[in-house]
Amino acid sequence: MWYRIARSILFSLEPEFAHTVALRQLSFAYRTGMTRLLRPQLVDDPVTCMGLRFPNPVGLAAGLDKDGAFIDALAELGFGFIEVGTVTPRPQPGNPKPRLFRLPQAQALINRFGFNSAGIDVLVANVEASQTFSARGGVIGVNIGKNATTPLSEAAEDYRLCLRRLYPLLTRRPGYVTVNISSPNTAALRSLQDQQALDSLLAALRDERTRLTDHYGKRVPLVVKIAPDLNDADIPRIADSLIAHEIDAVIATNTTVARAGVAGMRHADEPGGLSGSPLRARSTEVARRLAQHAPERLPVIAVGGILTGEHAVEKRSAGACLVQLYTGLIYRGPGLVPECRRALLTATSKVASQA
Numbered sequence: 001m002w003y004r005i006a007r008s009i010l011f012s013l014e015p016e017f018a019h020t021v022a023l024r025q026l027s028f029a030y031r032t033g034m035t036r037l038l039r040p041q042l043v044d045d046p047v048t049c050m051g052l053r054f055p056n057p058v059g060l061a062a063g064l065d066k067d068g069a070f071i072d073a074l075a076e077l078g079f080g081f082i083e084v085g086t087v088t089p090r091p092q093p094g095n096p097k098p099r100l101f102r103l104p105q106a107q108a109l110i111n112r113f114g115f116n117s118a119g120i121d122v123l124v125a126n127v128e129a130s131q132t133f134s135a136r137g138g139v140i141g142v143n144i145g146k147n148a149t150t151p152l153s154e155a156a157e158d159y160r161l162c163l164r165r166l167y168p169l170l171t172r173r174p175g176y177v178t179v180n181i182s183s184p185n186t187a188a189l190r191s192l193q194d195q196q197a198l199d200s201l202l203a204a205l206r207d208e209r210t211r212l213t214d215h216y217g218k219r220v221p222l223v224v225k226i227a228p229d230l231n232d233a234d235i236p237r238i239a240d241s242l243i244a245h246e247i248d249a250v251i252a253t254n255t256t257v258a259r260a261g262v263a264g265m266r267h268a269d270e271p272g273g274l275s276g277s278p279l280r281a282r283s284t285e286v287a288r289r290l291a292q293h294a295p296e297r298l299p300v301i302a303v304g305g306i307l308t309g310e311h312a313v314e315k316r317s318a319g320a321c322l323v324q325l326y327t328g329l330i331y332r333g334p335g336l337v338p339e340c341r342r343a344l345l346t347a348t349s350k351v352a353s354q355a
């Protein structure tokens with residue numbers, strides 16, 4: 001109820017400004033102890049995935065907290081894991097504004113942020129400074145990308161640099177690193193999903209991770225996030241590459257460049273990635289195909305268009321072990337997190353009682 005009022009105020013503001021205002025308000029509420037009222041009073045529903053224990057299977061998707069500056073405040077919403085980033089090695093401003101658009105009729109967003117990032121050093125300091133989420137067992141994912149000025153032929157070095165900087169931090173608290181090769185807003189980034197480019201990037205990251213594991217005595221899981229706009233025939237090929245290079249999980253999916261379901265709507269023709277309801281069916285389909293291809297060997301984290309608890313259950317039924325939200329949070333508010341947690345918990349107990 002209260003979010004409907006907050007939403008009408010936020011939706012009267014320019015979308016990116018509203019985003020900043022909402023995060024600052026949440027942070028203020030956290031620092032003054034008010035978020036305790038928001039915190040869902042739910043029992044944990046732990047899930048083990050990639051060798052990590054997640055207190056519950058509902059996570060925040062990458063892109064909302066790009067620099068990891070709001071982890072403890074966002075944790076109050078009840079997430080089991082929070083993925084921060086995309087972070088780039090060096091700071092960069094991203095694309096010119098405006099770069100975020102609402103399509104309320106379709107419960108969708110289009111963004112072309114283009115990895116605005118304070119850079120890996122600032123993100124590492126912010127994650128270090130966050131305390132309570134990790135102390136309560138929450139898992140932090142860090143989503144890494146390449147700088148816009150780095151040629152594609154040198155992209156692997158950007159990812160390796162981010163991995164090296166993050167590694168010691170993530171040996172001290174539960175976390176994973178996501179390799180983002182699927183944003184539509186960095187020129188040619190998605191071509192890193194092509195066979196040869198993917199194999200060479202993953203081989204470089206596997207070698208780097210092996211070296212770091214030996215050095216720090218702990219293996220940090222590596223995850224790859226893929227696009228929904230791949231051909232169906234590419235999906236098993238990508239899954240096989242991920243498995244061959246010892247990737248621990250796959251996130252399906254990033255935003256789409258397709259415009260099905262929004263044609264004719266205001267802003268529908270803005271360049272960028274579409275998220276929210278129109279993405280749901282395709283991202284679930286990609287998750288299902290991945291899960292069916294290698295059910296035991298490549299866990300799937302499903303994201304795209306979750307706007308209700310039922311949608312989260314739909315992702316789980318498609319084979320996902322964990323789910324993530326972004327656009328649903330903007331349209332439905334913080335209540336969506338406990339709604340998804342409850343729906344997944346109920347679905348799990350039903351399956352258990354039928355067994």
Ligand SMILES: Cc1cc2nc3c(=O)[nH]c(=O)nc-3n(C[C@H](O)[C@H](O)[C@H](O)COP(=O)(O)O)c2cc1C
Pocket residue numbers: 061062063064066085086100109111113115143180183225253254255274275276277279303304305306324325326327328
């Ligand atoms: C404004 C915005 C910014 C995003 N930024 C990133 C990003 O930096 N890195 C990334 O991997 N995904 C990013 N995403 C994609 C989301 O993490 C998610 O994969 C996608 O939006 C689908 O989920 P949803 O329909 O629940 O929003 C962004 C999405 C939105 C809406």
